[in-house]
Amino acid sequence: MQDMLTNIWRLTSYISNRFIQFIEDLVHRDANRWTRNFRVTPVLFSSVQCSKGYTDSTSSQPPQIGGENNGISERKVSNNCKEVLVDKRSVVINVNNIFSIIPSILLKSLTLPLFGVQYAWSLGMAPWRYSFLCIRCTQVHIHRIKSRAWKTWHGSSDDIGWLQHAPEMPPVQDGTSRFLELLSDIRNGEHSLPSSFVYLLIPGLFSNHGPLYFVAPKRFFSKMGLACHIAKVNSEASVEHNALELKQYIEEIYWGSGKPVMLLGHSKGGIDAAAALSIYWSDLKDKVAGLALVQSPYGGTPIASDILREGQIGDKATRRIMELIICKIIKGDIRAMEDLTYEKRKEFIMKHKLSLDIPLISFHSEASMAPGVLATLTHIAHAELPSLPLLKFSIDESDSYVESGCQVPVMIPASAAMAVSALNLRLRYGAKSDGLVTCCDAEVPGSVVVRPNMKLDHAWMVYSSKHRNSNEPNACEMCEALLALLVELGDTKREMEQIL
Known part of the structure; x- marks a missing residue:
């Protein structure tokens, strides 16, 4: 002072x-x-x-002075x-x-x-x-x-579920009952997926650092004699960047096999696939047979929005931390998370409309918030190590076992983390979620929505685990049921077009 x-x-x-x-x-x-x-x-x-x-002097004569000084x-x-x-x-x-x-x-x-x-x-x-x-x-x-x-x-109180209130958005249809029927048939050994398609699995955000991502479903489909691939995209890249890569990937598969492609994207993978169809629909309309979005934040996610929202307390510090983690440590792009915020999703959806000429499925679930899940803090997953030729000289097992590799248990605290996040979203916003994506934001307008009455968190497809309960389906069976429902929707749509 x-x-x-x-x-x-x-x-x-x-x-x-x-x-x-x-x-x-x-x-x-x-x-x-x-x-x-x-x-x-x-x-x-x-x-x-x-x-x-x-x-x-002009009016009268000046006075005369005598002497020489007169002049x-x-x-x-x-x-x-x-x-x-x-x-x-x-x-x-x-x-x-x-x-x-x-x-x-x-x-x-x-x-x-x-x-x-x-x-x-x-x-x-x-x-x-x-x-x-x-x-x-x-x-x-x-x-x-x-x-x-x-x-x-x-926070995101005004943004959650905005797709249901947006004008000119087509309504959704409930396909849960038919999905459960197909899932029951699959668990009884009836597999109906045709080999006339190539099935492309698209992983989500940070999948490059998860070696278990879609490994079990791919092996499951390959054993049935189906052509199945996992899209090799940079999951930490922006949505538009991955949309271009997927467009080129789909064209390569189509021209190489001559078969249309069925897409199944998990989390951000579903957003990337939908973006590819929205931006490059004229090039992909004859090459893609359907799209299933599994737990994808099509309308956005409150997790990304609450972290990167400008104008809140600690917004700049939080953004610097996320840029350090994503850009420096993971070597990714911060736009990969920005594209999942409500603001970016609204802008993209209003600019690029997703065509309804192909079958669309939206799958979402709710994570379990039971005290037992919160207390375990771990989920025992089984990672598969690559096969090593030197193991033949050290163990007395068949060559088939050595070539297939061996499984080791890995402690992954995924279930507990998703349960804590789902509990936070439920208490703060009153929204049901799988831990990262709310159920209402995962429903794509104009799609067939699958709402199974199962407690499945967002990472249920990421890790491969042994069944703790044999009565519950695993990720491979549920992926097959989704794709089977997608094939049925495509057949029904073609029959309706022929009738018309």
């Missing part, structure tokens, strides 16, 4: 010195102008007298009269200048005290103005903190 008052005193002293210097320069300039106006009027009264004598006097009178004419003009000009300068001097002499009073008033009011300024700045700062706190607490 003392430094602040010192700075104010220095500022006022500087302003007062400049004001006094300005007044002195103004007075000095007026004095110089006054001196210049009077430089040709040294004999004002004599000139006036001579002018009077000149006027008198000299006449010459002097004539010369003085000439000077009088010149001085008369100069006197008139100088008088006009006098009458023009006097009001200016009087005005300045009257306004100078007013300036002084105004300046003194400004100096007196400076502390009060500074106090009011500090109060105003404090109010603005408090209002900004309140706004940030409210935005942080409010």
Whole structure:
């Protein structure tokens, strides 16, 4: 506070010195102008007298003076009269200048005290103005903190489920009953997937760092003699970047096999596949037979929005941390997470419409929040190590076992993490979710929605685990049921087109 008052005193002293210097320069300039106006009027009264004598001489004869000095006097009178004419003009000009300068001097002499009073008033009011300024700045700062706190607490309350309230969005159809029927048939050994398609599995975000991603479903389909591939895309890239890569990948598969492609995307993989069909539909409409989005945040996810939302408390620090993790450590792109926010999803969906000419399936589930899941903190998954030829010399097992590799248990705290996240979303927003994606945001407008009454978290397809309960289907069987339902929808759609 003392430094602040010192700075104010220095500022006022500087302003007062400049004001006094300005007044002195103004007075000095007026004095110089006054001196210049009077430089040709040294004999004002004599000139006036001579002018009077000149006027008198024109009306009557000048007095005659005897002696030799008479001629000299006449010459002097004539010369003085000439000077009088010149001085008369100069006197008139100088008088006009006098009458023009006097009001200016009087005005300045009257306004100078007013300036002084105004300046003194400004100096007196400076502390009060500074106090009011500090109060105003404090109010603005408090209002900004309140706004940030409210935005942080409010979060994604207005964004969750926006697809159901958006105008001109087609309604969804419920296909859960038919899905459960197909799933029951599959568990009883009835497999109906045709070999006339190529099945492409598209992994989600951070799948490049998960070696178990879609490994079990791919092996499951391959054992049935089906052509199945896992899309080799950079999961940490933006949606538009992956859409172009998927478009090229689909075209390569189609021209190589001559078969249309069935797409199944999990999490961000479903968003990338939908973006590829939305942007490059004219190139892919004859090459793609259907799309199934499994637990995909088609409308957005509150997790990404709450982390990257601008204007909330700690937004810049949080963004720097995410950029450090995604860009520096994982070597990805921060836009991969930005594209999953509600703001980006709204912008993309309004700009690129997803065609309804192909069958679409939306699958979502709800994570279990039971105390037992929260307390375990681990899920025992089984990772498969690559086959090593040297193992033949160290173990006495068949070659088929060695070539297939061996499985080792891996402790993955996925279920507990998803349960905690689902509990947070339920308590904060009152929304059901699988831990990362709310159920309402996973429903694509115009699609057939599958809502199984099963407690499955977002990572149920990521890891491969042994059955703790043989009555529950695994990820491979559920993927097959989804694709089988997708094939049926395609057949039904073609029959309706033929009838029409």
